Amino acid sequence: MHVVATIIAKPESIDLVESELKKFIAPTLKEEGCIAYDLHRDNNNPATFVFYEEWSSKDLLDKHLQSPHLTAGLAAMAGHLESVEVLELTKY
């Protein structure tokens, strides 16, 4: 399965959010079931970050969402985000 997660930082928190999201990449790529985990930034809005992810199963994605590094990062970003949208997708 695939995921597109769109994270919008508050204007005053862009650098903090960018730094926290970048910390997710290395440990996540080592997680069981992680096939792809690519972070992007919106060329037209520096506050908008997009992950494109591929996971071998929904269960392993859910395990990822409970992982220590994700939990710690989300805690560090608490109050610094405008929105987080996670779309779970099936590729044609």
Add this chain to the structure above:
Amino acid sequence: MHVVATIIAKPESIDLVESELKKFIAPTLKEEGCIAYDLHRDNNNPATFVFYEEWSSKDLLDKHLQSPHLTAGLAAMAGHLESVEVLELTKY
């Protein structure tokens, strides 16, 4: 560069939109500069479709957006879409 395009069909137009979007894939993959062009559907909302794309340049992406098959498909979907959001992205 990368693109995430999120297309939401009107509830009564899901099949039409799905069919039109699927028609984009083959001709687009043949276009100059097209590195990746993957269509997905939201597992939790059958009206929501997401393209994840990679292009070798912004110019060639713009050329794609003016291509005959995209123009024809967008015309065929006119009035059948709730929203279209195209994010132009830079990958870390």
